[in-house]
Amino acid sequence: GAGVSQSPRYKVAKRGQDVALRCDPISGHVSLFWYQQALGQGPEFLTYFQNEAQLDKSGLPSDRFFAERPEGSVSTLKIQRTQQEDSAVYLCASSLARVAGGDSTDTQYFGPGTRLTVL
Amino acid sequence: LAKTTQPISMDSYEGQEVNITCSHNNIATNDYITWYQQFPSQGPRFIIQGYKTKVTNEVASLFIPADRKSSTLSLPRVSLSDTAVYYCLVGGYTGGFKTIFGAGTRLFVKA
Numbered sequence: 142g143a144g145v146s147q148s149p150r151y152k153v154a155k156r157g158q159d160v161a162l163r164c165d166p167i168s169g170h171v172s173l174f175w176y177q178q179a180l181g182q183g184p185e186f187l188t189y190f191q192n193e194a195q196l197d198k199s200g201l202p203s204d205r206f207f208a209e210r211p212e213g214s215v216s217t218l219k220i221q222r223t224q225q226e227d228s229a230v231y232l233c234a235s236s237l238a239r240v241a242g243g244d245s246t247d248t249q250y251f252g253p254g255t256r257l258t259v260l
Numbered sequence: 261l262a263k264t265t266q267p268i269s270m271d272s273y274e275g276q277e278v279n280i281t282c283s284h285n286n287i288a289t290n291d292y293i294t295w296y297q298q299f300p301s302q303g304p305r306f307i308i309q310g311y312k313t314k315v316t317n318e319v320a321s322l323f324i325p326a327d328r329k330s331s332t333l334s335l336p337r338v339s340l341s342d343t344a345v346y347y348c349l350v351g352g353y354t355g356g357f358k359t360i361f362g363a364g365t366r367l368f369v370k371a
Contacts, residue, residue, distance in 0.1 A: 145303070174359065176359075176361075182363060183345075183347055183361035183362055183363050183364050184304065184361045185361070186359055186360065186361075232303050232304075233303075234303070234304075247292075247351075248294070248306050248309060249304075249306070249359065250306065251302075251303025251304050251305065252303050253301070253302055253303055254301075254302075254303050
């Protein structure tokens with residue numbers, strides 16, 4: 142694809158509702174990341190996938206947050222029983238995870254984000 | 261993971277060169293230095309990446325001293341459209357990649 146796409150772009154949920162946010166990475170990208178960005182802050186790492194394997198989920202703030210990438214391509218971030226503090230922009234990024242010469246570079250390409258507002 | 265320190269904000273005028281310095285005293289041997297740019301309502305966009313010395317591309321230059329404890333992003337002849345937040349990151353791929361963004365530097369370019 143041309144770039145990373147995310148849907149929906151905007152989501153309003155009532156407190157207690159479950160939401161699902163979708164990320165379509167660049168075709169062929171091995172790595173996929175989710176971030177949470179609060180207003181005026183930098184993105185905060187949530188979780189990382191290499192193909193379908195979730196290798197790092199240390200940034201997920203609670204067990205209400207769950208991410209999956211079952212076929213190693215599209216990913217979904219699910220938030221159960223949303224709370225007001227979950228209101229933020231959720232960014233997805235993908236990368237080739239290219240390795241060259243024993244070292245590696247891992248440029249991440251970001252989607253436009255999903256702005257979640259919990260009322 | 262190396263922590264980075266950047267100025268919170270900077271002002272400049274159109275046509276000037278802007279240099280944003282980032283400190284990363286605890287950078288590891290295999291860490292790369294990457295800069296991203298973010299406009300409102302958009303995801304961060306890759307600008308430039310380097311390991312040591314100087315790297316230049318069509319939009320910016322990145323200067324890294326020998327000790328690699330800091331780096332400077334140089335934007336030549338900025339325009340109003342360069343008003344954005346700029347993030348400095350350090351990290352490397354080790355079979356897992358936890359990326360840490362700081363608060364970034366808010367650059368305001370004035371006419």
